[in-house]
Amino acid sequence: MTSIQSHGAATTVRPRQSGDPTVDSRFRGNERIDGARRFLLRHPGVVRLGVVVLMLLVWESAARFFMDPLFISPPSRVFASLGAVLDTEGVPNALRLTFFELAVGFAISVAVGLPLGLAIGLEPFARRSFMPIVLLIYGMPKITILPLFILVFGIGPESKIAFGVAHGIFPIIVTVVAGVQNLKPILLVSARSMGAGRWHILRWVIFPHMIPSFFAGMRLGMSGVLLGVLLAELYVSTAGIGYFTTMFTENFQPTKLFGLIAMLAAMAIVLNEIVRRAEHRFSRWR
Amino acid sequence: MSTGEVAIRIKSVGHHFGEAGEARHVRALADTSLDIVRGELLCLIGPSGCGKSTLLNVIGGLLAPTSGTVEVAGKPVHGPMPHDIAYIFQENALFPWNTVDQNVRLGMLFQGVPKSAHAARAQKSLEAVGLAEFADHYPAQLSGGMRQRAALARALSLQTDILLMDEPFGALDEQTRMILGEDLSVLLARTEKTIVFVTHSLGEAVFLADRVAVFSARPGTVKKILRIDEPHPRNPDFVTSEKFTALRNELYALLHDEIRKAVGSEAPRGRRGANGGAM
Amino acid sequence: MARRRDRTQQLASRAVQIGFLLAVLALWYAATNFWGVNHLLLPNPVTVFHQLVDVLKSGQFLPDLRVTATEFVVAFLLAMASGTLVGFFVSRSPYWIRVFEPLFAGINSIPIILLLPLYVLFFGLGAASKIAIGATISFFPIVLSTVAGFGNVDRMLVTAARSMGASDYQLFRYVLVPAALPVILSGLRIGFTVALLSILGSETIASLAGLGHQIVQLAENMEMAQMFAYVVFVLAITALLNVLVSRLEARGRRHG
Numbered sequence: 001m002t003s004i005q006s007h008g009a010a011t012t013v014r015p016r017q018s019g020d021p022t023v024d025s026r027f028r029g030n031e032r033i034d035g036a037r038r039f040l041l042r043h044p045g046v047v048r049l050g051v052v053v054l055m056l057l058v059w060e061s062a063a064r065f066f067m068d069p070l071f072i073s074p075p076s077r078v079f080a081s082l083g084a085v086l087d088t089e090g091v092p093n094a095l096r097l098t099f100f101e102l103a104v105g106f107a108i109s110v111a112v113g114l115p116l117g118l119a120i121g122l123e124p125f126a127r128r129s130f131m132p133i134v135l136l137i138y139g140m141p142k143i144t145i146l147p148l149f150i151l152v153f154g155i156g157p158e159s160k161i162a163f164g165v166a167h168g169i170f171p172i173i174v175t176v177v178a179g180v181q182n183l184k185p186i187l188l189v190s191a192r193s194m195g196a197g198r199w200h201i202l203r204w205v206i207f208p209h210m211i212p213s214f215f216a217g218m219r220l221g222m223s224g225v226l227l228g229v230l231l232a233e234l235y236v237s238t239a240g241i242g243y244f245t246t247m248f249t250e251n252f253q254p255t256k257l258f259g260l261i262a263m264l265a266a267m268a269i270v271l272n273e274i275v276r277r278a279e280h281r282f283s284r285w286r
Numbered sequence: 287m288s289t290g291e292v293a294i295r296i297k298s299v300g301h302h303f304g305e306a307g308e309a310r311h312v313r314a315l316a317d318t319s320l321d322i323v324r325g326e327l328l329c330l331i332g333p334s335g336c337g338k339s340t341l342l343n344v345i346g347g348l349l350a351p352t353s354g355t356v357e358v359a360g361k362p363v364h365g366p367m368p369h370d371i372a373y374i375f376q377e378n379a380l381f382p383w384n385t386v387d388q389n390v391r392l393g394m395l396f397q398g399v400p401k402s403a404h405a406a407r408a409q410k411s412l413e414a415v416g417l418a419e420f421a422d423h424y425p426a427q428l429s430g431g432m433r434q435r436a437a438l439a440r441a442l443s444l445q446t447d448i449l450l451m452d453e454p455f456g457a458l459d460e461q462t463r464m465i466l467g468e469d470l471s472v473l474l475a476r477t478e479k480t481i482v483f484v485t486h487s488l489g490e491a492v493f494l495a496d497r498v499a500v501f502s503a504r505p506g507t508v509k510k511i512l513r514i515d516e517p518h519p520r521n522p523d524f525v526t527s528e529k530f531t532a533l534r535n536e537l538y539a540l541l542h543d544e545i546r547k548a549v550g551s552e553a554p555r556g557r558r559g560a561n562g563g564a565m
Numbered sequence: 566m567a568r569r570r571d572r573t574q575q576l577a578s579r580a581v582q583i584g585f586l587l588a589v590l591a592l593w594y595a596a597t598n599f600w601g602v603n604h605l606l607l608p609n610p611v612t613v614f615h616q617l618v619d620v621l622k623s624g625q626f627l628p629d630l631r632v633t634a635t636e637f638v639v640a641f642l643l644a645m646a647s648g649t650l651v652g653f654f655v656s657r658s659p660y661w662i663r664v665f666e667p668l669f670a671g672i673n674s675i676p677i678i679l680l681l682p683l684y685v686l687f688f689g690l691g692a693a694s695k696i697a698i699g700a701t702i703s704f705f706p707i708v709l710s711t712v713a714g715f716g717n718v719d720r721m722l723v724t725a726a727r728s729m730g731a732s733d734y735q736l737f738r739y740v741l742v743p744a745a746l747p748v749i750l751s752g753l754r755i756g757f758t759v760a761l762l763s764i765l766g767s768e769t770i771a772s773l774a775g776l777g778h779q780i781v782q783l784a785e786n787m788e789m790a791q792m793f794a795y796v797v798f799v800l801a802i803t804a805l806l807n808v809l810v811s812r813l814e815a816r817g818r819r820h821g
Binding site: 346347348366368369371372373375377378379381383384392393395396397398440444 | 721722724725726727728729730731732735739740743744
């Protein structure tokens with residue numbers, strides 16, 4: 001029976017009435033249904049999968065029977081046409097180009113963000129002066145100046161990379177600064193008492209301590225670069241995936257559009273997962 | 287103070303968590319029967335995991351026992367009985383976003399006391415526990431002892447006949463416990479409340495209780511009941527008396543083996559009962 | 566002694582910040598006036614200022630502002646209503662939390678804005694697609710924080726309330742809501758910000774009206790000064806809204 005203390009968030013206690021099933025009733029009744037119920041109860045992941053499948057089914061039936069095929073396409077058809085999407089002239093190149101933009105954008109964000117973050121974080125005066133400025137730009141909706149980026153960098157991959165960096169570099173700086181800051185002073189004192197010089201402290205105390213925050217920053221940075229590059233691509237593109245999303249939209253080809261976007265989503269998920277796993281692996285001591 | 291009338295009748299109550307054969311199966315309480323008399327303060331004491339908190343939860347209607355029944359004031363217990371039983375927990379159960387006064391009033395709102403009576407009752411119970419000046423403070427601004435006083439005030443304002451207290455002073459330091467214990471004794475002398483009190487502390491049990499029910503190790507049952515014949519309010523000097531020492535020693539003797547048994551049979555972490563550490 | 570040193574350091578930092586701002590403005594001015602940077606890329610700051618004043622005085626920003634504001638408000642209200650409702654019901658049982666929370670968190674981690682072409686295809690270029698994508702993106706931080714807020718209410722408080730005879734409604738109103746409020750409010754703040762950014766973003770990329778669209782139009786017509794004026798305007802509004810929302814959240818937290 002339910003008890004207030006043995007269940008989760010906020011359970012109700014219903015006063016037990018005399019006809020109520022007691023604990024023993026669980027042994028009565030259908031064994032197989034109970035077995036299945038218990039399996040599902042122990043594996044929420046299976047139920048989660050079930051929910052996703054259910055949503056796909058809803059999408060499938062809605063798209064197939066109730067909606068205009070000009071605007072929406074059922075998942076079965078989308079899945080079947082993935083090959084056709086890749087066969088479309090220029091799409092594989094576009095995917096490669098987008099991936100290239102993401103990789104370069106991320107690399108630049110890290111290469112510039114990390115040293116900048118260290119420089120700002122390690123010197124208290126620099127931190128107090130520059131952090132508000134960094135935070136200001138971080139919080140600014142850079143999307144408003146996307147047209148400006150295009151004007152400055154052109155409509156090629158440079159502008160996508162630049163816009164990606166604009167979104168990806170700030171979380172890296174901010175998290176690196178935070179990681180350097182919350183070092184317990186006692187650790188520094190203890191290192192110094194053992195004779196460590198400035199360089200040693202940097203290399204063996206500050207740097208390892210900062211690694212988990214750095215990886216957290218990289219995770220946020222990757223999300224930022226993804227966002228920036230994709231936004232720029234969707235805005236204007238001559239050979240990247242933005243070009244094709246526009247084309248499929250204007251030609252009312254929902255199947256190919258869904259397929260392309262699904263592939264992009266997969267790319268985004270994979271990249272995110274990689275960075276997230278790296279973060280997890282390097283943050284174990286935390 | 288006891289009038290002889292039975293306030294709480296515990297009949298063959300037993301409880302186990304989980305199903306037999308499951309990893310988390312634990313028999314917390316074995317067949318336990320006990321009659322608690324109106325107006326007495328009964329202490330439940332015993333080793334960890336012996337079921338005393340489980341029994342308290344059963345009495346309070348917070349847990350339905352797997353066997354046996356409890357009757358309170360002649361009525362069988364099916365769920366919380368806010369008009370008959372007030373419950374005080376070990377951990378702080380004051381609502382942190384409310385002031386002390388608001389906490390007390392909220393309890394009355396839940397029980398169903400008419401709004402017009404709230405102010406007077408709140409004032410009275412806060413005065414009774416000595417927190418009248420701190421009515422507008424937030425729990426975070428109070429010490430542990432004061433928070434438990436506030437919890438007590440909230441319980442008192444509900445004007446129930448029965449008060450259940452689950453190691454209420456457990457998280458406090460010894461000096462605060464001493465003071466609160468003395469104050470509780472004074473309070474008991476003034477009212478006719480029936481109090482069931484779970485504790486780990488031998489001294490506290492002897493000082494406060496009219497009777498002490500000593501539990502055996504898990505699965506727990508009442509091993510022996512010690513009677514303490516000393517009128518309330520208990521004199522602080524009682525603690526240093528020979529009578530106190532003798533009683534405390536007797537309690538120690540009864541408990542020592544059970545405690546050893548309980549520690550010896552404790553399973554490694556991860557295989558405790560469904561109720562986890564709340565034992 | 567340490568206090569005075571602190572204060573001078575504070576002043577020095579402030580000085581650096583102001584100096585930085587002034588330096589940027591000065592560079593901007595110099596670049597356009599003396600160094601011959603193309604006016605088609607970077608307009609004269611003075612011109613931008615005049616344009617801004619003109620735009621504000623003439624009220625020509627109003628129709629676009631109305632469009633953006635409507636889209637934003639509707640999107641956020643939709644997300645708030647659905648997010649808190651769904652979040653509350655999921656939080657009722659730890660099992661459902663284990664089923665749904667990773668799902669929501671997973672979706673939240675990808676840039677949902679890439680679904681924009683789908684929404685445009687389905688809803689068209691009008692306000693509906695902006696509202697739809699704004700609501701979709703804003704939904705997830707709200708539902709996640711609602712689940713976290715209600716799901717992490719101290720069980721002891723619930724037990725205590727029940728033992729005092731609280732009904733379901735009383736439990737919800739006097740215990741669950743106040744306990745969960747700070748977390749939910751922080752989620753609402755994130756949802757608010759994200760909705761605004763999504764609306765502006767989708768207006769920039771694919772729209773026929775609104776502030777984002779206006780900026781794009783001006784860029785395409787090479788009306789740089791006016792474009793900069795609008796950018797400053799939008800940045801100012803965003804900053805203001807952010808400050809407002811932070812204050813509200815702080816106030817909610819204090820009373821919670």
